[in-house]
Each structure stands twice: as structure tokens, then as C-alpha cells.
Amino acid sequence: MWRYIIMRLIQAVVCLIGISMIVFFLARLSGDPALLLASPDATAKDIQGLRVQWGLDKPLHVQYWNFLSHAVQGDLGKSIRWGKPTLELWLSRFPNTLLLGGAAFLFSIIVGISIGVITAIRANTWIDTFGKTFAFMGVSLPVFWIALLLMLFFSVKLGWLPTAGMGTWKHLVMPAFALGWYFTASQVRISRSAMLDVLDSEYIKLARIKGVPRYLIYTRHALRNALIPIVTLGGLNLAWLLNGTVIIETIFNWKGIGWLAVEAIYTRDYTVVQTCALLGSALFIFTNLFVDILYAYIDPRLRHEQSS
Amino acid sequence: METQGIIGMSRLFKYVNMPNIKKTMRKAPWIPVVILLIFLVCGLFGGQLAPRDPFKSNLEAPLLPPFWQQGGSWKYPMGTDYMGKDVLSLVIAGARVSLYVGFGVVLICAFIGVLVGLVSGYLGGWVDTVLMRITDVFLSMPALLFAMFIAAILGPGINKIILVLTVLGWAGYARIIRGEVLRVKQGDFVSLAVIAGASKAKIMWRHIFPNIANTMIIVATFHLGVVIVAESSLSFLGVGVPPPTPAWGSMCAVGRDYIHTAWWLSFFPGMAIFFVVLSANLLGDWLRFRFDPKFRQL
Numbered sequence: 001m002w003r004y005i006i007m008r009l010i011q012a013v014v015c016l017i018g019i020s021m022i023v024f025f026l027a028r029l030s031g032d033p034a035l036l037l038a039s040p041d042a043t044a045k046d047i048q049g050l051r052v053q054w055g056l057d058k059p060l061h062v063q064y065w066n067f068l069s070h071a072v073q074g075d076l077g078k079s080i081r082w083g084k085p086t087l088e089l090w091l092s093r094f095p096n097t098l099l100l101g102g103a104a105f106l107f108s109i110i111v112g113i114s115i116g117v118i119t120a121i122r123a124n125t126w127i128d129t130f131g132k133t134f135a136f137m138g139v140s141l142p143v144f145w146i147a148l149l150l151m152l153f154f155s156v157k158l159g160w161l162p163t164a165g166m167g168t169w170k171h172l173v174m175p176a177f178a179l180g181w182y183f184t185a186s187q188v189r190i191s192r193s194a195m196l197d198v199l200d201s202e203y204i205k206l207a208r209i210k211g212v213p214r215y216l217i218y219t220r221h222a223l224r225n226a227l228i229p230i231v232t233l234g235g236l237n238l239a240w241l242l243n244g245t246v247i248i249e250t251i252f253n254w255k256g257i258g259w260l261a262v263e264a265i266y267t268r269d270y271t272v273v274q275t276c277a278l279l280g281s282a283l284f285i286f287t288n289l290f291v292d293i294l295y296a297y298i299d300p301r302l303r304h305e306q307s308s
Numbered sequence: 309m310e311t312q313g314i315i316g317m318s319r320l321f322k323y324v325n326m327p328n329i330k331k332t333m334r335k336a337p338w339i340p341v342v343i344l345l346i347f348l349v350c351g352l353f354g355g356q357l358a359p360r361d362p363f364k365s366n367l368e369a370p371l372l373p374p375f376w377q378q379g380g381s382w383k384y385p386m387g388t389d390y391m392g393k394d395v396l397s398l399v400i401a402g403a404r405v406s407l408y409v410g411f412g413v414v415l416i417c418a419f420i421g422v423l424v425g426l427v428s429g430y431l432g433g434w435v436d437t438v439l440m441r442i443t444d445v446f447l448s449m450p451a452l453l454f455a456m457f458i459a460a461i462l463g464p465g466i467n468k469i470i471l472v473l474t475v476l477g478w479a480g481y482a483r484i485i486r487g488e489v490l491r492v493k494q495g496d497f498v499s500l501a502v503i504a505g506a507s508k509a510k511i512m513w514r515h516i517f518p519n520i521a522n523t524m525i526i527v528a529t530f531h532l533g534v535v536i537v538a539e540s541s542l543s544f545l546g547v548g549v550p551p552p553t554p555a556w557g558s559m560c561a562v563g564r565d566y567i568h569t570a571w572w573l574s575f576f577p578g579m580a581i582f583f584v585v586l587s588a589n590l591l592g593d594w595l596r597f598r599f600d601p602k603f604r605q606l
Contacts, residue, residue, distance in 0.1 A: 011444070018445035029461050136593075140586035142537045142557075144544045145578035148564060152571050163567075243450035247541055251564070261453055262545065265460045277457055280450040288448070 005293055012289045019281045020071065024064050027270040076278070077271040081264075086275035090257060096166065097256030100248070101241040103172055104180035108241075109234055112184040116191020116230075121218060123196060131188055138185025143244075147178040147251045164253040175252045179245060183237040190233045194226035201225075228298060235291030239284045337594045340587035347584045350400050351407025358397035360384075362554055365391035374572050387572040389562065395572060398554045399580050405466060405555040406584065409539045413473040414528050420474070421481020422524055426512045428482065429489025440486070446479035455538065456547055464550040469542060473535055484527055488520045495519075522599040529592035533585040540581050556581050 042050075051057045058066075070077070076087045119131035154174060155163040161170050198204065199222055207217050249258035257276060264272035350357060374387045374395075386395035428439040455472050462468040492498070493516060501511050542548035543557030551558065556577040563574025 011441075014441060015444050015448055018442070019449060022445070022449075026457060026461060136586060136589055137582075140533060140582055140589050142540055142544075142560075142578065142581050142585075144541060144557075145560060145574070145581065148560065148567060148574050148578065151567055152575075156568055156571075243453060246452050246456065247545065250545060258453075262456065265456055265547070268460075273457060277450070277453055280453050281448055284450055285448050 001296065004296060008289055008292055012285045015285055016282055017068075019285075020068060020278055021064070023274050023277045023281075024067055025060070027274045028060065028063075071278070076275045079264075079269055079272050081267055081269045081272070086272050089260065089272060090275050090279055093255060093257045093260045096254060097242060097245050097249070097258060100172065100175055100179065100245055100254055100256060101238070103176035104183070105234075105238050105241050107176055107180035108183040108187050108237065111180075112187025113191045113230060115184075116188045117195050117218065117223060119188070120192045120195030120199060123192075131192065135185040135188040138181045138183075138188075141181070143178060143182060144247050144251060146181060147174065147248060150174045150178055151251075164251070166252075166254055171252075175248045175254055179241065179248045182244075183241060186233060186237065187230070191226070191230050194229045195222060198222045198226045228295065231298065232291055232295050235287060235294065239287035239291075242283055242287075243280050335594075337590050340590040340594075343583050343587040344591065347403055347407065347587075350403035352404075354401045354404050358394075358400045360394040360397045362393060362397040362401040363552075365393050373570070386576045387570070389573055390566065390570075395576055398559060399556070399576050402554040402556045402559060402577060402580070405543075405549050405553060406536050406539060406581070409466065409469055409473070409549075410532050410536045412470045413477055413535045413539075414532050416470070416474045417477040417481055417531065418524055418528050420478040422485050422517070422520070424478070424482040425485025426489055426516060426520075429486040430493055430508065430512050430516060436486075439482070443479045443482045446476065447483065449476065451476050451538070452541065455542055456545060459542055459547040464547065466549050466553070469539055469548055472542075473538055477531065477535065480531070481524070481527055484523065485520055488523045489516055492516050492519045522595075526592055526596045526599065529588055529595055533588035533592070536581060536585055536588070 048057075056063070067077070074087060076085070076090075078084065079086050079089055082089065115131050115134065119128045122128055151163050151174065154161045161174055164171075166172075204217060204221055207221050212221070243258075245254070245256055246258035246262060248254065249256045250262050253259070257280070261273060261276035261280075263269075264276065355362075370388060370390050375382050375385050377387075384394050384396070386399065388394060389398070424439055424443065428436045428443075455476055458472045458475065459469065462472065498511060498515055501515050506515070539548060540555070540557030540560070543555045544561045546558070546561065548557055549555040559577040560574040563570070563572075563577070566573050
């Protein structure tokens with residue numbers, strides 16, 4: 001078990017180093033940062049001064065090494081536009097994304113598992129068809145279009161919810177729903193197939209013969225055993241959710257990390273973009289790692305395999 | 309001579325196995341296939357098919373609603389935009405971008421992914437380790453954030469969008485194809501080919517590839533939907549296809565500014581994306597059900 005965890009940890013770190021390289025060189029490709037830093041009437045000498053000051057005159061691999069060694073110590077550079085440390089900026093926006101992502105996650109888990117379980121119990125009926133259609137619509141609708149339709153209906157036509165911004169729970173409803181629907185769909189599919197697998201097994205048949213009440217079969221016997229793939233997908237979805245907020249945050253003016261990244265890209269604030277991409281990937285990799293370890297822990301079959 | 313011909317015909321029928329084909333086709337998802345065909349035709353001949361010139365503005369008729377609403381007419385069935393351009397024609401012409409980007413990205417990604425997957429899965433060893441670690445890196449990039457990042461660096465342009473989405477898309481194929489190769493290469497026919505002295509390249513291409521082609525097609529069909537959504541998302545955010553070219557995503561972005569007054573501007577292009585992507589997903593689901601041996605036994 002420990003060996004497995006350590007192996008996965010090393011893999012995650014290697015992955016992160018690979019990403020840091022890609023991010024760093026991509027950011028340098030976007031143009032000379034010194035030109036962005038300088039005021040419009042700066043002379044060539046001023047610009048050269050800025051290069052020296054920010055360490056941009058050194059060769060690329062030296063710059064990368066400086067970047068990496070500072071990053072490990074928690075210093076990800078200062079924003080060109082705001083002059084604040086980028087880590088601070090990112091951390092100040094992160095709770096907002098966590099709130100939005102968390103709400104969307106809860107929505108997708110609750111609705112997704114319920115629909116998945118119900119469609120599995122009533123397989124091949126109209127309820128099943130309905131659930132399948134719902135799932136397919138979720139993965140086929142572009143997120144920005146759902147957001148626009150919701151806005152059109154609930155804000156413009158009915159006037160129930162505010163179009164954009166943040167503050168009250170009313171502001172959270174539409175973005176969370178629009179973001180959550182896509183993930184609900186995948187949750188429905190996996191819950192349905194996991195439940196169908198379990199419902200087909202011998203011990204469920206035995207429970208039926210024994211005369212266990214139906215609701216107990218479904219909840220205590222079947223769902224518990226179907227939970228492993230469902231939990232795995234849930235974890236993966238959480239990682240995607242926190243990174244998938246870019247569009248939703250832009251549409252609804254939600255001040256999270258997604259919007260921070262978009263703003264930084266538009267204003268060519270490359271240190272902020274670097275930080276967003278790097279921390280976003282780290283978030284993703286470590287959530288995956290956590291899910292893998294959790295998976296190994298909750299699945300008794302896997303646990304024994306690893307220890308023996 | 310004649311009898312020989314008839315025998316030949318009957319033999320042919322025996323191999324084609326007519327009843328089976330009929331059975332297969334009866335359960336084919338015809339509606340998605342038809343929608344995808346319409347999409348294909350609109351993408352290829354959009355300029356000729358559009359009832360009006362999608363680039364010609366008519367400032368006397370800006371923001372007309374669709375025909376069933378008051379003020380709308382059959383002349384502009386889906387209404388007009390703020391410049392008086394026909395929305396229906398714009399939607400038809402916009403199919404080209406989605407088609408071009410969609411198929412371009414899927415083909416290139418499938419090629420790279422299958423190549424990496426085959427080599428990695430068949431050769432194994434350190435080649436496998438190195439290739440799979442690289443694949444891991446590409447799989448763990450938050451896709452949309454990186455797509456925007458790269459697109460913003462490269463600048464707008466349709467071929468650049470293909471490049472961006474290819475960079476972010478091939479790893480998924482590599483991972484799945486490698487898994488399939490690991491399974492297929494256990495087969496006796498591979499060992500026999502090795503004994504017969506076939507080269508590694510020949511074994512990969514002639515013996516293993518035909519066995520994973522189904523998987524590749526299924527993955528590609530689902531990927532088509534993903535790519536079309538990704539392209540429209542980038543165009544929606546303004547880092548995709550540049551403005552004069554009609555694209556569904558950028559049309560939705562324009563419609564967003566008119567959401568209070570002219571809902572049809574963003575509704576119809578979004579509808580087009582939805583139908584095409586839904587069709588690709590339904591077709592992929594059917595293909596998987598049909599060709600995946602795991603499902604066939606059910």
C-alpha cells in the first residue's frame with residue numbers, strides 16, 4: 001500500500017515538473033515581457049534596465065531554474081498588472097471558485113446518483129429512456145449556451161434571478177446549475193451501469209429470495225457496492241469542476257480563479273497566467289492522486305492485492 | 309459460364325450475409341446520421357446553400373425576430389442580427405468552421421494517438437514508460453485553460469485552433485489505444501506472426517492495428533463532439549476563429565450582448581452545436597454498443 005502511494009506521488013511530481021516546463025516556455029513565447037512592463041514612452045535603455053531587474057536578460061534555462069526554485073518556496077512571482085504576488089491574488093480568488101465548484105459538485109452528485117440509481121432499477125422503461133436522454137443532453141450542450149438559455153429564461157423572461165455578479169444565494173443558482181449539468185450527466189451514466197452490474201450479482205438474488213424489502217436491497221446491498229466507481233468518477237469530476245469554471249465565471253462575472261486567468265490572458269499578465277495554469281494543474285493532479293489512494297483504500301480487493 | 313456466375317453471386321451473398329446487415333441497419337441511429345449528413349453538406353456547400361448572402365448586411369432590417377414572432381417574416385426565418393444579416397444563412401455558413409476544425413482535429417489526433425499507443429503498448433519497456441509519462445502530462449493539463457492560454461499566444465486563426473486542440477487532444481487516444489494494444493498483443497496470432505519472422509512495424513500495422521480500429525473509431529466519434537464544443541467555447545471567449553468568418557461560438561458571444569432584446573441571435577447557433585454534438589454522441593454510443601465485444605455479449 002505504502003509503496004503504491006509513494007510511486008503515485010513520484011509520478012505526480014514528475015507530471016507537475018513537466019507541466020511547469022510547458023507553462024514556463026509557453027509564457028515566454030507570448031512575447032517580451034519587458035515591453036509589457038515598460039511604460040509607453042520608455043526608452044530602449046529603460047527597457048533594458050527592466051530586463052536586468054526582472055532577470056529576463058539571462059538565458060532561458062537559467063530563468064526556468066530561478067522560476068522553479070522560487071516556486072518551490074511558494075514565490076510564484078509578482079503580477080505585472082497589479083504588482084501583487086500572484087499567489088496572493090490566486091488565493092484571494094480561490095474561495096469563490098471553491099464555492100461555485102462545490103455547489104455544482106453537490107448538485108451533480110445528488111441529482112446524478114439519484115437519477116442513475118432510479119434508471120438502473122427501472123432499466124428499459126420510459127424512465128430509463130428519460131434518464132439516458134437527460135445524460136446525453138448534458139454532455140452535448142455547450143456550457144456557455146446552457147448559461148445563456150438560463151439567463152434568458154430566469155432573468156430576462158421571469159426576472160427571478162440576477163443575470164450576473166455575486167453576493168447572495170440567488171447569484172449562485174444559475175452558474176452552479178449550468179456548471180453542474182455536464183457532470184451530472186456523466187454521474188448518471190456511471191451510477192446506472194454500476195448499479196446494473198451489482199443488481200445482476202448473486203448476492204442480490206439471494207437477498208431477494210430471502211425476502212429483504214426492496215428499498216433495503218437497493219440502498220444497503222446494491223448501492224453500497226456500486227459506490228466504488230461512483231466515488232472515483234465523483235473525485236475526477238471535482239478536479240474537472242474546479243478547472244472548468246473558466247467559461248461560467250466569464251459569463252456570470254464570478255470573481256474566481258477562472259476569471260482571473262481570462263483577465264490575465266487578455267491583459268498579457270504572464271506571471272498570473274503562469275500561476276493559474278500551474279496551480280490549476282497541481283489541483284487537478286493532486287485531486288486525482290487523492291482519488292486513486294482513496295480508491296485503493298475503499299476497495300478491499302485492491303487493498304489486499306497491494307499488501308500481499 | 310452463366311451457372312458459374314450464379315454460383316459466384318450466391319457465394320457473394322453468403323459472405324455478405326444479407327439478413328445480418330439488414331438487422332444491423334434497422335437498429336442504426338438514423339436521425340443522428342441524417343443530422344450529421346446535413347451538417348456535412350452545410351459545411352461543404354454552406355456558401356451555395358444559404359438562402360441569403362451571410363456577409364451582406366441590410367441596415368433597413370436590423371434585429372428582426374424569427375418568423376413566428378410579431379414583426380418577423382418568412383424572408384428571414386430565424387430573424388436578423390444587428391447588422392441585418394440573415395441568421396439562418398449565418399448558421400448554415402458557420403457549419404464550415406465546426407466541420408473543418410472538428411474533422412481536422414479528430415483526424416490528426418487519431419493519427420498521433422494511435423501511433424503513440426501502438427508503439428508504447430507493443431514495444432513496452434522504457435519506451436512505454438517515457439511515452440506514457442508524457443501522455444500523463446498532457447492528460448493532466450486543465451484543457452480549456454491551456455487552450456485559451458495557447459490560443460492567446462498564437463493569436464486568432466482557424467488553423468491555430470486546430471493546432472491548439474490537437475496538442476490537448478491526442479493523449480486521450482494514446483491512453484485508450486495503448487490499453488487495447490496490451491490486450492490484443494496477448495493473442496496467439498501475434499506470437500505466430502513473431503515466429504513467422506514479421507517485423508515489429510509489420511506486426512503493429514497488419515496484425516494489431518485492424519484489431520484496435522473499432523476502438524479508434526468509437527473514440528473519434530465521441531471526440532468529434534468534444535472538439536466542436538471546445539472550438540465554439542474558444543470562439544465564444546474571443547480567442548478562437550476571428551470575427552468575419554461566421555462561427556457558431558462567436559455568434560453566441562454576439563448574442564450574449566443582445567440577450568435582453570434579441571434572444572434568437574444566440575439561440576439558433578447554440579441549437580446547431582447542440583444537435584451536431586448530440587448526434588455525434590448518439591452515433592458513438594451506438595457504435596460502441598455494436599462493435600465493442602464487451603457489449604455484444606450482453
